Amino acid sequence: MYLKEVRINDFRNYNNLRVQPHRELNFITGPNARGKTNFLESIFFAGLGRTFRGHDRDIIKWDANRASVQAFFYLADCTVEVKAEIASEGKKKILINGADNGRQDMPGCFGIVLFKPDDLQIIKGSPGLRRDFIDNDLGVIEPMYRNTLNKYRRVLAHRNNLLRVGGDMCGENIEIWNEQLYLYGAQVLSLRIRLLKKIYPLVKKAYSEISGAGEELGMRYLSTVKLSNSADAEQITKDFTAEGKAREREELYKKQTIIGPHRDDLVFYLNGKDVRQFGSQGQIRSVVLALKTAQMRLFYQDTGEEPILLLDDVLMELDEARQHYLMDMISGQIQTFITSSTGKEKFSGLQGKIYLVDGFGMKEV
Amino acid sequence: MRYAGAVSRLIGELARLPGIGSKTAQRLAFFLLSAPPEVAENLAFAIREARLQVRRCPVCGNLTDREPCAVCADEAREKAVICVVQDPRDVAAIEKYRGFKGVYHVLHGALSPLAGLGPEELNIKSLIARLENGLVKEVILATNPDVEGDATALYLARLIKPIGVTVTRLAHGLPVGAHLEYADEITLGKAIEGRREID
Ligand SMILES: Nc1ncnc2c1ncn2[C@@H]1O[C@H](COP(=O)(O)OP(=O)(O)O)[C@@H](O)[C@H]1O
Ligand SMILES: [Mg+2]
Ligand SMILES: [Zn+2]
Numbered sequence: 001m002y003l004k005e006v007r008i009n010d011f012r013n014y015n016n017l018r019v020q021p022h023r024e025l026n027f028i029t030g031p032n033a034r035g036k037t038n039f040l041e042s043i044f045f046a047g048l049g050r051t052f053r054g055h056d057r058d059i060i061k062w063d064a065n066r067a068s069v070q071a072f073f074y075l076a077d078c079t080v081e082v083k084a085e086i087a088s089e090g091k092k093k094i095l096i097n098g099a100d101n102g103r104q105d106m107p108g109c110f111g112i113v114l115f116k117p118d119d120l121q122i123i124k125g126s127p128g129l130r131r132d133f134i135d136n137d138l139g140v141i142e143p144m145y146r147n148t149l150n151k152y153r154r155v156l157a158h159r160n161n162l163l164r165v166g167g168d169m170c171g172e173n174i175e176i177w178n179e180q181l182y183l184y185g186a187q188v189l190s191l192r193i194r195l196l197k198k199i200y201p202l203v204k205k206a207y208s209e210i211s212g213a214g215e216e217l218g219m220r221y222l223s224t225v226k227l228s229n230s231a232d233a234e235q236i237t238k239d240f241t242a243e244g245k246a247r248e249r250e251e252l253y254k255k256q257t258i259i260g261p262h263r264d265d266l267v268f269y270l271n272g273k274d275v276r277q278f279g280s281q282g283q284i285r286s287v288v289l290a291l292k293t294a295q296m297r298l299f300y301q302d303t304g305e306e307p308i309l310l311l312d313d314v315l316m317e318l319d320e321a322r323q324h325y326l327m328d329m330i331s332g333q334i335q336t337f338i339t340s341s342t343g344k345e346k347f348s349g350l351q352g353k354i355y356l357v358d359g360f361g362m363k364e365v
Numbered sequence: 366m367r368y369a370g371a372v373s374r375l376i377g378e379l380a381r382l383p384g385i386g387s388k389t390a391q392r393l394a395f396f397l398l399s400a401p402p403e404v405a406e407n408l409a410f411a412i413r414e415a416r417l418q419v420r421r422c423p424v425c426g427n428l429t430d431r432e433p434c435a436v437c438a439d440e441a442r443e444k445a446v447i448c449v450v451q452d453p454r455d456v457a458a459i460e461k462y463r464g465f466k467g468v469y470h471v472l473h474g475a476l477s478p479l480a481g482l483g484p485e486e487l488n489i490k491s492l493i494a495r496l497e498n499g500l501v502k503e504v505i506l507a508t509n510p511d512v513e514g515d516a517t518a519l520y521l522a523r524l525i526k527p528i529g530v531t532v533t534r535l536a537h538g539l540p541v542g543a544h545l546e547y548a549d550e551i552t553l554g555k556a557i558e559g560r561r562e563i564d
Contacts, residue, residue, distance in 0.1 A: 161478040
């Protein structure tokens with residue numbers, strides 16, 4: 001898929017902008033804090049119905065009371081129009097070809113892959129960042145994932161609230177929420193395992209392409225629930241239920257839900273060594289690049305469509321070899337939007353468009 | 366802009382209504398103040414009368430202006446089947462479908478620890494009292510198909526089954542997350558006919 005045209009209204013510092021990007025490369029340059037990332041964010045918002053920084057409401061231009069992005073994606077041999085809007089009370093509306101899909105996020109299967117500087121944190125940062133990678137970046141390809149995860153989170157919030165407040169009836173009232181906790185938790189786990197099984201060979205392959213032979217990448221999902229070697233949701237429900245029961249006294253004492261997919265982690269290994277502890281800067285960059293590459297290929301494998309790639313300030317951060325790897329992979333296939341305040345000369349010879357962002361708008365140069 | 370005391374008080378009261386923001390509240394207020402006086406007086410009277418006359422039916426908890434409510438008082442309704450719902454609006458939705466001949470019980474909410482709603486806050490005690498005479502054969506749990514509605518259904522099922530009454534749950538013919546009040550008559554009919562016993 002690719003973006004044919006985008007029309008932006010009262011979005012961040014843009015009042016009114018209309019852009020028809022190049023089918024392949026789009027290089028967006030300009031001084032800092034003028035709206036380069038804001039532009040990428042508008043494409044992301046049209047494709048996924050949410051922002052990747054802060055609250056969705058923050059995207060509304062400061063002096064306006066609603067923001068809207070209208071995007072025309074070319075996908076499955078036709079043009080799909082997405083209109084995503086958010087009003088200052090926070091209410092979102094997403095129309096696809098003019099029809100309300102009744103959802104506030106994930107308008108469809110629009111493949112948008114974003115690579116931003118803080119993605120390097122995925123490897124070494126807190127486990128929450130790795131769960132976010134699974135939930136947000138990989139989860140889009142499983143239609144039921146978001147809905148199931150939201151239910152799990154809601155049940156978890158109710159249950160944690162009961163645990164926090166405590167009281168004589170606590171144990172009894174918790175019982176009522178356990179069944180749904182184990183059910184939706186197991187469904188989330190089962191979907192995560194399925195996603196990770198699909199992406200694992202792709203990450204491995206991409207890593208060896210990037211780093212050359214000699215280093216073997218491994219990946220392990222560390223669950224706080226002891227799993228009996230099965231990705232089947234029913235079996236996991238049994239495992240989760242058994243362990244949940246065994247740990248309930250501890251939970252009553254600690255006043256929170258201590259096991260479940262909300263506490264799990266994903267660990268990467270190189271030649272058997274934990275990258276969190278032993279990975280060099282260069283290795284970490286390669287692992288993240290391999291993850292993002294795999295994310296793109298997974299989307300293609302699952303939908304038969306190439307995703308759109310947004311590279312926010314990361315390309316120039318990579319060394320020559322990794323830049324080449326990335327450029328080779330996207331060349332001629334994947335519509336790409338690259339932001340950077342420097343490096344314009346690199347792109348002037350290539351197929352594509354160069355835009356300058358000056359704080360008032362965006363112009364092709 | 367600031368308005369004289371009485372006007373801004375009216376705007377403030379209107380803005381407390383669900384779905385009414387401050388802009389709409391201003392529009393309504395100025396409409397009421399510029400229309401002939403009877404318009405505002407009739408509205409004020411209607412609100413006051415409704416509020417004075419409408420209360421919860423002592424049997425089922427639905428909102429009513431007589432005791433018991435029209436459904437509970439109707440000889441033709443099957444008292445052996447009770448349909449439990451969260452909200453008076455759900456009763457209205459099911460009544461529109463006409464296929465249901467039993468009676469109702471309105472909980473006025475669902476279990477929600479986040480909102481501070483436990484079993485004590487819901488209209489549950491009077492439901493159990495209704496089951497004690499042994500005439501009720503089936504309780505249909507028609508709470509919303511979301512996590513709170515499901516937890517409430519589970520809680521009630523555990524409470525009611527030991528009494529020996531059959532407990533059923535609406536079939537999930539309803540779209541995920543949909544509330545009864547938005548369901549159309551056909552899906553609602555299917556959901557009621559396709560209800561399942563809870564074990
Ligand atoms: N909601 C908003 N309304 C208006 N301007 C905004 C809003 N949010 C951010 N900005 C402005 O956008 C600019 C940052 O744009 P950004 O795209 O992040 O910069 P860069 O070009 O460095 O990527 C800042 O000047 C900020 O003041
Ligand atoms: Mg930026
Ligand atoms: Zn009644």
